[in-house]
Amino acid sequence: MKIYQKTLLASLFCLSLSLPAYSTSLTSHDALQTLITQAQAGSAKAQYRLGSDYFYGNGVDRSYPQAIKYFKLAAQQKFALALDNLGIAYENGQGVKQSYSEAVKYYRAAAKQGDPWGYALLGDLYAEGHGVKKSEKMAIDYYKKAAKLGVTWAVDKLGILYDNGVGVKKSYIKAKDYFQKAAAQGNKNAQYNLGIMYQQGLGVSENGAKATKYLTESAPNNEIEA
Incomplete structure (x- = not known):
């Protein structure tokens, strides 16, 4: 049977999966400045969105350091998708040094909020034995929680x-x-x-x-x- 290759999750990231979308790509200088202003004012949603845009170069020059910076700002406010994305970034070594232990930390933080993607991604680590002791039982438990929430x-x-x-x-x-x-x-x-x-x-x-x-x-x- 086919299995997934894991990549970053965001409104503009593609896994053939359905994720919340907060807005379309940036189309003007004014739109970018508005988003930056909102992010700097502390909007976790704007920080997450800006991190996504920097990661993919949507309306801005691609910059992994900037993407991680804004994801971390949103994560500090416990914004679930930012936590998920940081976990995947650390799991894959995208824009940061690869670290399963960091991935586990962020996935757990998302899962503690009842985030469905946090459950699913944590389930993967238990299934694979990456950063945690391998446990099919724990993987199944997390997959079932995520499944009940529509993943x-x-x-x-x-x-x-x-x-x-x-x-x-x-x-x-x-x-x-x-x-x-x-x-x-x-x-x-x-x-x-x-x-x-x-x-x-x-x-x-x-x-x-x-x-x-x-x-x-x-x-x-x-x-x-x-």
Whole structure:
């Protein structure tokens, strides 16, 4: 089954996942100055947004140091997505020295607020044993919390665990149920995984038409190789 490559989360970051968006990209000098003024005045939302723009060079010259600076300012105010993004930056070594322990710190801070992404990302570290003692049980607990709060990525991860029998009793039926739930909400990874199940008859009756449907939905531009 397919798994995710982790990247930064933000309104402008892409994981084929649904995240809150606070505004569109900067289109004018006035808009940039307004955002900077708001950020300097202490708006966590503006600090987070400005950090995102600096990270991707949206309306400003790309600057990882500036991105991290503004993410940290927002994180000091416990702005959940800033905490998530800092955790991922440290996990990947993007703009900062790679550190799983720092990633754990920021993910935990987000999770303590009940942030769904904090739960999901912390679940990943427990599943991988990065910065924490590996524990499939803890990973599953965090994925389930995230799934209940609408993170389809976590729903798909639960399906993968049941599909492989990792930390749980192997069950194609439960795997299919999780993939189906996430696929229905547009999760591309889950659509692919569900397509493979129908293609190979895992937990479902083999069905070429449904396999093609889900594999097509999961593919870029809705195209699959012949």
